[in-house]
Amino acid sequence: MALLDVTHLSIHFGGVKAVQDVSFSIDAGIVYSVIGPNGAGKTTLFNLITGVYKPTHGEIRLDGESIGGRSPDELARRGVARTFQNLQICMNMSAIENVMVGAHLRLDRNLIKAALRFPGLRRRDAALRDEALELMRFVGLDKFADARADAMPYGALKRLEIARALAMKPRVIFLDEPAAGLNPKETIEVDHLVRKVADSGITVVLVEHDMKMVMNLSDRILVLDYGKKLAEGTGAEVRRNPDVIAAYLGAHA
Amino acid sequence: MLAQFLQFLFSGVTVGATYALAALGFTLIYNASNVINFAQGEFIMLGGMLAVFFVQSGLPLPAALVLAILVPAIVGILIEKLAIEPVKGAETVTLIIITIGASLVIRGLTAVIFGKGTHSLPAFSGDEPIQILGATLMPQSLWVLGVTAIVVVVLWYFFNRTLTGKAMLATSYNRVAAELVGINTNGVLFMSFAMSAALGALGGILVTPITLTSYDAGIMMGLKGFVAAVLGGLGNGLGAVVGGLLVGILEAMGAGYLSSAYKDAIPFVLILFILFFMPRGLFGARVTDRV
Amino acid sequence: MRNRAYNGLYIVIAILLVLPFVLPNSFYLDLVIRMAINAVIVLGLNLLIGFAGQISLGHAGFLGIGAYASAVLPTHFGWHPVLAMVAGAVATGVLAALVARPIFKLKGNYLAMATLGLGIILSIALRNEAQWTGGPDGMPVPAFGVFGFELSSDKHWYWVVAVLLSVSVWASLNLIDSPFGRALRALHGSEVASRVVGVDVVRYKVSIFVLSAVFASLMGSITAHYVGFVTPNLADFFHSIELVTMVVIGGMASVYGSLVGAVLLTALPQALATFEGWETVVFGAILMICMIFLPKGLVPTLAAKLGKGE
Numbered sequence: 001m002a003l004l005d006v007t008h009l010s011i012h013f014g015g016v017k018a019v020q021d022v023s024f025s026i027d028a029g030i031v032y033s034v035i036g037p038n039g040a041g042k043t044t045l046f047n048l049i050t051g052v053y054k055p056t057h058g059e060i061r062l063d064g065e066s067i068g069g070r071s072p073d074e075l076a077r078r079g080v081a082r083t084f085q086n087l088q089i090c091m092n093m094s095a096i097e098n099v100m101v102g103a104h105l106r107l108d109r110n111l112i113k114a115a116l117r118f119p120g121l122r123r124r125d126a127a128l129r130d131e132a133l134e135l136m137r138f139v140g141l142d143k144f145a146d147a148r149a150d151a152m153p154y155g156a157l158k159r160l161e162i163a164r165a166l167a168m169k170p171r172v173i174f175l176d177e178p179a180a181g182l183n184p185k186e187t188i189e190v191d192h193l194v195r196k197v198a199d200s201g202i203t204v205v206l207v208e209h210d211m212k213m214v215m216n217l218s219d220r221i222l223v224l225d226y227g228k229k230l231a232e233g234t235g236a237e238v239r240r241n242p243d244v245i246a247a248y249l250g251a252h253a
Numbered sequence: 254m255l256a257q258f259l260q261f262l263f264s265g266v267t268v269g270a271t272y273a274l275a276a277l278g279f280t281l282i283y284n285a286s287n288v289i290n291f292a293q294g295e296f297i298m299l300g301g302m303l304a305v306f307f308v309q310s311g312l313p314l315p316a317a318l319v320l321a322i323l324v325p326a327i328v329g330i331l332i333e334k335l336a337i338e339p340v341k342g343a344e345t346v347t348l349i350i351i352t353i354g355a356s357l358v359i360r361g362l363t364a365v366i367f368g369k370g371t372h373s374l375p376a377f378s379g380d381e382p383i384q385i386l387g388a389t390l391m392p393q394s395l396w397v398l399g400v401t402a403i404v405v406v407v408l409w410y411f412f413n414r415t416l417t418g419k420a421m422l423a424t425s426y427n428r429v430a431a432e433l434v435g436i437n438t439n440g441v442l443f444m445s446f447a448m449s450a451a452l453g454a455l456g457g458i459l460v461t462p463i464t465l466t467s468y469d470a471g472i473m474m475g476l477k478g479f480v481a482a483v484l485g486g487l488g489n490g491l492g493a494v495v496g497g498l499l500v501g502i503l504e505a506m507g508a509g510y511l512s513s514a515y516k517d518a519i520p521f522v523l524i525l526f527i528l529f530f531m532p533r534g535l536f537g538a539r540v541t542d543r544v
Numbered sequence: 545m546r547n548r549a550y551n552g553l554y555i556v557i558a559i560l561l562v563l564p565f566v567l568p569n570s571f572y573l574d575l576v577i578r579m580a581i582n583a584v585i586v587l588g589l590n591l592l593i594g595f596a597g598q599i600s601l602g603h604a605g606f607l608g609i610g611a612y613a614s615a616v617l618p619t620h621f622g623w624h625p626v627l628a629m630v631a632g633a634v635a636t637g638v639l640a641a642l643v644a645r646p647i648f649k650l651k652g653n654y655l656a657m658a659t660l661g662l663g664i665i666l667s668i669a670l671r672n673e674a675q676w677t678g679g680p681d682g683m684p685v686p687a688f689g690v691f692g693f694e695l696s697s698d699k700h701w702y703w704v705v706a707v708l709l710s711v712s713v714w715a716s717l718n719l720i721d722s723p724f725g726r727a728l729r730a731l732h733g734s735e736v737a738s739r740v741v742g743v744d745v746v747r748y749k750v751s752i753f754v755l756s757a758v759f760a761s762l763m764g765s766i767t768a769h770y771v772g773f774v775t776p777n778l779a780d781f782f783h784s785i786e787l788v789t790m791v792v793i794g795g796m797a798s799v800y801g802s803l804v805g806a807v808l809l810t811a812l813p814q815a816l817a818t819f820e821g822w823e824t825v826v827f828g829a830i831l832m833i834c835m836i837f838l839p840k841g842l843v844p845t846l847a848a849k850l851g852k853g854e
């Protein structure tokens with residue numbers, strides 16, 4: 001059984017049909033990419049699967065369980081993590097705290113115990129801090145261990161989002177344009193990072209405009225255009241697909 | 254029975270029209286900037302107080318009224334230039350505090366200059382009540398309703414038929430896009446403060462012969478205008494007008510039939526219910542926050 | 545970095561220990577007691593406004609519930625003051641929780657409207673129910689005693705309030721640097737990001753709203769017993785604004801900022817007495833100027849100037 005099964009998924013905003021009747025499925029352990037021109041509905045698709053938007057029609061199944069319309073925190077509990085195309089870093093917190101928030105569901109969140117500084121809770125928190133440091137090292141941000149988030153450069157923040165998502169210990173991670181706005185060197189670093197994440201056993205769903213990176217990493221690719229599924233298959237299949245060629249070389253290449 | 258009902262209705266619609274003007278003011282500024290201007294009520298108060306002052310200082314009524322609208326409009330512009338533009342994009346809390354600060358300054362200055370007494374303005378066309386089915390209607394109420402109706406029509410024309418008005422609408426739909434097509438969104442912000450101050454002042458002037466005014470009359474008026482704007486669906490012009498009339502009518506009915514002591518609480522009870530059960534108000538658009 | 549935050553607590557405790565011995569007269573002792581009471585309320589409110597990023601324009605209403613519970617229940621029903629205080633806090637908590645759930649599905653301006661409406665309804669009720677509350681003139685509050693020991697002198701009250709304040713500062717510091725507190729700050733920083741990592745944002749907003757409301761209610765009870773008299777002004781919209789102002793002037797999301805804000809704004813009316821007639825103007829102008837030029841508030845701005853975080 002596939003990890004994720006999407007069938008006839010649609011969402012409309014007023015007159016805009018951002019995602020229309022899209023179906024696909026993702027097997028556990030692979031790198032699955034979603035590509036398509038700007039406005040094709042990639043981010044909206046992520047928002048639907050991670051519970052940020054509620055679908056107008058269609059179904060989303062995770063491990064066979066229907067999750068369409070569930071809230072993001074319910075999905076987080078089921079091991080779904082993501083990053084954002086437009087940075088969603090908490091600028092009012094330090095870098096490491098941003099990562100620690102990712103572990104929210106694994107901690108004792110009791111208000112009273114926290115206010116009274118229960119030793120057990122403090123100990124867990126200290127351990128988490130070490131774990132978060134380890135994750136920052138993993139994504140290549142060791143030198144920002146003590147930094148405030150609002151003092152970090154854009155490229156570092158992109159990776160901080162990945163570290164936060166990893167702190168959830170997710171089963172599947174959705175990366176929305178992790179290399180957007182990065183220079184070529186940083187892009188290669190992110191490419192390697194995504195590889196490392198996939199190798200650690202987490203299923204990766206990737207939206208990215210850098211085709212080299214997509215072709216490099218992906219086991220399968222979904223092509224969206226105007227909210228509709230244009231093609232799906234391995235990199236080689238997609239590249240040969242006449243509709244894809246037309247869409248990319250035609251109207252809005 | 255009917256006479257009593259009509260009586261409540263008349264007084265409700267009359268104050269309701271003032272709330273509608275205040276609500277339109279909120280809407281204008283909200284659409285241009287997402288700011289809720291807590292000083293809106295002070296423009297209402299200022300309009301009434303200035304009209305009283307100018308009339309007492311011997312100016313002919315029309316001149317006094319025009320000045321009583323112009324001065325608040327200038328105050329509105331000053332607030333926008335000095336306090337809102339410099340902090341563009343600040344947090345909602347910050348903006349709310351700034352406009353509350355502005356309202357305190359206006360209220361305080363008014364008290365210092367004109368004193369803390371209650372003032373009245375002669376009705377525009379006499380105090381001879383009109384009898385309708387046993388209820389009495391003051392001619393001033395007709396002024397309030399008539400002028401409000403005209404204002405609504407003029408505003409409709411402005412937003413749908415003139416370039417400036419359309420630019421303001423466009424800005425409210427999508428600020429960035431409006432800037433891209435060359436609309437001066439700062440100009441729009443400026444216009445909306447001037448206009449909403451003028452609208453508030455106009456309402457204040459019209460209603461003063463009926464309700465009297467004093468330096469602290471603005472708070473409640475403004476807050477109820479805010480309730481009206483939310484009731485109608487924040488950001489919706491038609492909603493603001495309908496919301497204003499509804500708040501006025503429900504308040505008058507509640508005060509008449511239920512409890513006059515709780516008159517001022519009625520709009521706020523209403524708004525809690527609205528926010529709990531239909532948070533977009535009557536005409537608010539459904540939007541999904543973009544991520 | 546974290547442990548440095550607690551250094552301030554020692555300073556606060558040291559100041560509180562020394563103050564009663566250096567204050568020249570009872571006028572200042574009274575002023576300090578009122579500052580400390582406000583500081584506890586503002587600490588709670590800052591958790592809501594500064595840390596969680598949610599506004600409340602109706603907190604004086606909650607304060608009013610506590611104050612009037614402590615005035616009305618012992619006077620008219622013969623309740624023990626402690627019981628009355630607890631009842632006020634429980635009632636406040638329940639009311640806050642009931643309204644909070646629908647309210648916190650809303651954002652920014654709607655939230656301001658809803659809390660403002662709630663506060664105004666409460667203050668109107670206090671004014672109108674004269675047979676219980678004494679109406680606009682207010683009513684006296686019986687003395688507060690536990691175990692046969694009556695809190696009567698200002699000195700007694702000082703130590704009670706000083707302990708409450710120290711504990712509140714300590715608990716606030718603990719809270720913000722905990723999983724609960726991080727979630728609270730995260731939903732302020734990015735609501736969507738906190739949702740996707742699993743934060744049930746409505747629950748967190750409701751919890752902190754209820755907590756800060758209960759704080760306000762308890763301190764309302766204390767104020768009532770300390771002053772010995774309550775008036776509906778306590779629950780006014782204007783008082784709610786004063787409390788919010790203490791938060792923003794001291795510094796949103798700053799524990800010590802809450803203290804500074806409470807101290808300054810409690811002293812302000814005294815200072816403004818020299819501007820007689822102009823108090824409101826000056827107060828409003830200070831609000832605007834602070835927000836325009838120091839939008840982060842005094843303590844965070846100064847801390848940044850000195851080159852170190854709180």
Ligand SMILES: Nc1ncnc2c1ncn2[C@@H]1O[C@H](COP(=O)(O)OP(=O)(O)O)[C@@H](O)[C@H]1O
Nearest residue numbers: 013018037038039040041042043044541542543
């Ligand atoms: N919350 C929303 N409200 C209205 N329209 C939206 C919203 N989110 C996305 N859209 C629209 O859906 C379409 C797809 O957008 P998006 O998913 O961001 O594209 P992509 O990520 O592929 O570039 C666009 O036309 C966009 O304007």
Ligand SMILES: [Mg+2]
Nearest residue numbers: 042043044085
């Ligand atoms: Mg996108």
